[in-house]
Amino acid sequence: MTLAVFFGCTFIAFGPALGLFLFTIARDPLRIIILIAGAFFWLVSLLLSSLIWFIAVKASNPQDEPLQKGLLIFGVMFSVLLQEAFRFLYYKLLRKAIEGLVALSEDGCSPISIQQMAYVAGVGFGLMSGAFSMINLLADSLGPGTVGIHGDSQLYFLTSAFMTMVLIFLHTFWGIIFFHGCEHRRWWEIAAVVIMHLTVSGSTFCNPLYVGSLVPSYLVMATAAAWAYVLSGGSAQNLRRFLLCKSSAWLWQPPENSSGLGNPSLLALPQAEPK
Amino acid sequence: MAARRAWGGPAMAAAAGGCWAPLPACLRLLRGLLLAALAAGSCQGNSVERKIYIPLNKTAPCVRLLNATHQIGCQSSISGDTGVIHVVEKEEDLSWVLADGPHPPYMVLLDGSLFNRRVMQQLKGTSRVSGLAVAIAKPSPPQGFSPGLKCPNDGFGVYSKDYGPQFAHCNKTVWNPVGSGLSYEDFHFPIFLLEDANETQVIKQCYQDHNVPRDGSGPEYPLCAMQLFSHMHAVTSTVTCMRRSSLQSTFSINPEVVCDPLLDYNVWSTLHPINSSGKVDPEKEVIIVATRIDSHSFFWNIAPGAESAVSSFVTHLAAAEALHKASDVHLLQRNIMFTFFQGETFDYIGSSRMVYDMEKDKFPLRLDNIHSFVELNQVALRNDSVLWMHTDPVSRMNESVDVQVRNLLDILGSSSLGANVTLQEAGFSQPLPPSSFQRFLRARHIPGVVLTDHRTAFQNRYYQSMYDTPENIRMQYPEGLSPEETLEYVTDTAKSLAEVATVVARALYRLAGGANSTSAIQADPRTVSRMLYGFLIKMNNSWFQSIIKPDLKGILGDVPQHYVAVSSPVNTTYLVQYVLANLTGTVVNFTKEECLNPEKSPNSETEMYDYAWVQGSLDPNSTSRVPYCVRSTVHLSKALSPAFELRQWGSTEYSTWTESRWKEIRARIFLVASRELEIITLLVGIAILVFSLLATYFINAKADVLFSIPQDPGAVAY
Numbered sequence: 001m002t003l004a005v006f007f008g009c010t011f012i013a014f015g016p017a018l019g020l021f022l023f024t025i026a027r028d029p030l031r032i033i034i035l036i037a038g039a040f041f042w043l044v045s046l047l048l049s050s051l052i053w054f055i056a057v058k059a060s061n062p063q064d065e066p067l068q069k070g071l072l073i074f075g076v077m078f079s080v081l082l083q084e085a086f087r088f089l090y091y092k093l094l095r096k097a098i099e100g101l102v103a104l105s106e107d108g109c110s111p112i113s114i115q116q117m118a119y120v121a122g123v124g125f126g127l128m129s130g131a132f133s134m135i136n137l138l139a140d141s142l143g144p145g146t147v148g149i150h151g152d153s154q155l156y157f158l159t160s161a162f163m164t165m166v167l168i169f170l171h172t173f174w175g176i177i178f179f180h181g182c183e184h185r186r187w188w189e190i191a192a193v194v195i196m197h198l199t200v201s202g203s204t205f206c207n208p209l210y211v212g213s214l215v216p217s218y219l220v221m222a223t224a225a226a227w228a229y230v231l232s233g234g235s236a237q238n239l240r241r242f243l244l245c246k247s248s249a250w251l252w253q254p255p256e257n258s259s260g261l262g263n264p265s266l267l268a269l270p271q272a273e274p275k
Numbered sequence: 276m277a278a279r280r281a282w283g284g285p286a287m288a289a290a291a292g293g294c295w296a297p298l299p300a301c302l303r304l305l306r307g308l309l310l311a312a313l314a315a316g317s318c319q320g321n322s323v324e325r326k327i328y329i330p331l332n333k334t335a336p337c338v339r340l341l342n343a344t345h346q347i348g349c350q351s352s353i354s355g356d357t358g359v360i361h362v363v364e365k366e367e368d369l370s371w372v373l374a375d376g377p378h379p380p381y382m383v384l385l386d387g388s389l390f391n392r393r394v395m396q397q398l399k400g401t402s403r404v405s406g407l408a409v410a411i412a413k414p415s416p417p418q419g420f421s422p423g424l425k426c427p428n429d430g431f432g433v434y435s436k437d438y439g440p441q442f443a444h445c446n447k448t449v450w451n452p453v454g455s456g457l458s459y460e461d462f463h464f465p466i467f468l469l470e471d472a473n474e475t476q477v478i479k480q481c482y483q484d485h486n487v488p489r490d491g492s493g494p495e496y497p498l499c500a501m502q503l504f505s506h507m508h509a510v511t512s513t514v515t516c517m518r519r520s521s522l523q524s525t526f527s528i529n530p531e532v533v534c535d536p537l538l539d540y541n542v543w544s545t546l547h548p549i550n551s552s553g554k555v556d557p558e559k560e561v562i563i564v565a566t567r568i569d570s571h572s573f574f575w576n577i578a579p580g581a582e583s584a585v586s587s588f589v590t591h592l593a594a595a596e597a598l599h600k601a602s603d604v605h606l607l608q609r610n611i612m613f614t615f616f617q618g619e620t621f622d623y624i625g626s627s628r629m630v631y632d633m634e635k636d637k638f639p640l641r642l643d644n645i646h647s648f649v650e651l652n653q654v655a656l657r658n659d660s661v662l663w664m665h666t667d668p669v670s671r672m673n674e675s676v677d678v679q680v681r682n683l684l685d686i687l688g689s690s691s692l693g694a695n696v697t698l699q700e701a702g703f704s705q706p707l708p709p710s711s712f713q714r715f716l717r718a719r720h721i722p723g724v725v726l727t728d729h730r731t732a733f734q735n736r737y738y739q740s741m742y743d744t745p746e747n748i749r750m751q752y753p754e755g756l757s758p759e760e761t762l763e764y765v766t767d768t769a770k771s772l773a774e775v776a777t778v779v780a781r782a783l784y785r786l787a788g789g790a791n792s793t794s795a796i797q798a799d800p801r802t803v804s805r806m807l808y809g810f811l812i813k814m815n816n817s818w819f820q821s822i823i824k825p826d827l828k829g830i831l832g833d834v835p836q837h838y839v840a841v842s843s844p845v846n847t848t849y850l851v852q853y854v855l856a857n858l859t860g861t862v863v864n865f866t867k868e869e870c871l872n873p874e875k876s877p878n879s880e881t882e883m884y885d886y887a888w889v890q891g892s893l894d895p896n897s898t899s900r901v902p903y904c905v906r907s908t909v910h911l912s913k914a915l916s917p918a919f920e921l922r923q924w925g926s927t928e929y930s931t932w933t934e935s936r937w938k939e940i941r942a943r944i945f946l947v948a949s950r951e952l953e954i955i956t957l958l959v960g961i962a963i964l965v966f967s968l969l970a971t972y973f974i975n976a977k978a979d980v981l982f983s984i985p986q987d988p989g990a991v992a993y
Contacts, residue, residue, distance in 0.1 A: 002953055004953040004954060004956060004957040005948075005953050005956050005957070007957055007960060007961075008953070008955075008956030008957035008958070008959060008960035008961075009956065009960060010960065011957075011960030011961055011963055011964040012956075012959060012960045012963050012964075015960065015963045015964035015966075015967045015968070016963070016967035016971075018964070018967070018968070019964075019967040019968045019970065019971035019972070020967075020971055022968070022971070023968075023971045023972050023975045024971065024975055136321055136323055137323050140321070140323040140324055140327060143324075143327065143328075143945075144355075144357045144500065144502055144945065144947060145327040145328055145500070145502075145943075145945025145946060145947065146327065146497060146945070146946050146947060146948040146952075147323075147326045147327050147946075148327075148497055148946040149326075149327065149328070149329055149481060149499070149944065149945050149946050150326060152326055154497055154946075154948060154952065156326070157956065158956055158959070161960075165963070229981075232982055233981075233982035233983060234981055234982055238980055238981050238982070238983060239981065241980050242974075242977050242980045242981050
């Protein structure tokens, strides 16, 4: 394939992430730090899963195909659990960080809410995992050939790019749900994130039947998106208002809610926090 | 490339799956999870690459060689040439490539039988061809195939406008009439030889599946394509490339040499030991026996040279052995020098260098020491066992030379009595065939004879081609022999070459002044068959293993080839050296230390002899070898054209052949997607990018609308 495919796939996979980064993260140094740290935590989890995988493969008989396939499934599941464990560790770390931020700030409140942190950390996780799943493909997409000489689908690059896009989104939403679960000790939310992650990872075993992995993944993404939206203060009513280009919330809010203007907004820049 | 290498680690993610799974696609998408696959060190490359490309591993490229005035051979662009594959098995198939096909440029998979000058001229004349893969024809084309010149080594032999002008440029006899001269053409596209029939089949299958035109219209995407990499660094001529290389090595800390002279070593040994670092007495007479040990073909490192080189040097080795075994050789009044010239195919590199060294007193012998010259040159394909004796008509016009030549011919003729070889004179009317002897004649009127199996044109229809194989010299083995049995099996070819060797050895004995009966001098057909097997079929055989130094066992590749190359010594040189040492040397009772440092032990006469600590054959009862020390008179002398010694890169007197350097040579096949799919991918990407930028912008701008919840005190209070 050629440059056209390279740029096409790059835009598909990382275009949404680029938008999120540019408009919601890039302007705040604190968010960038959290993003990078989140990416780093994901990398560490990857390092550990690779180690386990390495040991497992070396210790097993490479000729035993069923065993190897079993190991692969085990490796995937294990890696998912490890990633979620690191998400939890990262949550713990950020929780500590908030205390420090509060101590430092003049007005005694943190410049960033835990929900904002959750979102930024999720994007960090997603970006790094997206990069790892896509970059080697992109490198090969520059060559003259396309997939298919062994009978694989020609749409391989395209579907991979869409899969990467959905993964980045999913990590973002999972981050929000997971942190919310931790914050409010709703363990079932954490469990739901782990189950969704396992489902999406497991669905990729349906490849090369790409419908089998893409459709479930996008369904899961839709669910996660809706859930995360609700958790971060969204509602169908808000959405409708947004879509109908109605103007700001306070004009429509009952007077007692007018202070909701300052509600911790997921995407907006830090505003006056409600006391 | 760099990008891909840099990402090799992450790339392994995908590699994990491809290695062992029936669901590689899955694995790739498992993101980092599979990074675990760093473990998959056993997998080569990354799996995405393996999903796209099938590398062709058993190929031989055509590379660029240069001489004083020209460049020959092939090259690709720096990033490889790509084209849609089209299989050409009949001449009619060419029209698709040249005119009709809708997807140029094409990569032509050419059947070996069509690899001839006419077809190549057509392909060369069009821009619709980006490269060529040649499938080797089996059996060899019956009409003959020689990519060499009709008049080999023209201009560097003895005949010129000053010396026998009527014979110059093969005026009298065209030696290689089937020669198409393809090897000496310059092609602007890469040409590869497919050595492995299985790989050829894979390509043809890919072509069948994707590229066959259906219902009159062109095939639909995706199409099967091939990419060939063989970019050459040198251009124009040896003069240019050597100047560039030498400029680089003068000024640059990190010189990038663009071409290297073809060079190697001649192997020589004498019947009576002579001081290799001193000078032979002027009155001592030496008879030189010579053969060439190199060959060539259109493709790099493919040079079986069965008839053009191996048949003659094997005969020569067998004759040397037979002579050394004779009981009274130490009494002979003249010495005999067995000489094996390297690089003769490329305008007599080895012999011109030896003559040059003799003239410049850099060789133990001087030209004046040479009593006579006997050369063996293509001797396996004899008709009715006739061996032709070629002499130089020009030097024979000199009375004294003619007398000596007559004497030489008489002795040769009488030596063949009783043997199954008939020696006949090729006649006065024609010149010498291309031979090393011509280089000696250029310097002195030495009496000499060239023995060949052809009177006029070569018997060899595959001169300097990839078809000059054991089959060409009719080597046939019965079915079902083990390698060890094949090594020892005496073929008819071996028997007949042994007869030639016997005749030559006897004649040499007589020429050297031997007076006794020569009936005891007899070349051993078993040695000949072993050598033929080793030099033509399998170098890595038990006999070769037992006669080489332990540190050289790595050179024993499987398929022998005899291209002179630029790194030296090449395998052929080493093996000729050790075979000669084994056949003519003696085993001495030295320890390993003494053998490796003979100058330390008394009466080892290191100037006279060469000592080699060889690994010996396998002990039948164990897996270890029994090494021993061999003393012989075998020496190597440099075979680098004097043109490079003199830095006369435009020389017309000496060979100026150089080989270009290159970075990578490889070939791979894959599918190419249609332009539409690529554009659609790009457009989708741009659409998603623009949409997501807009969407994020608006969502961010309206975040207060979207994420406002009825106040829930205590929910998010920090």
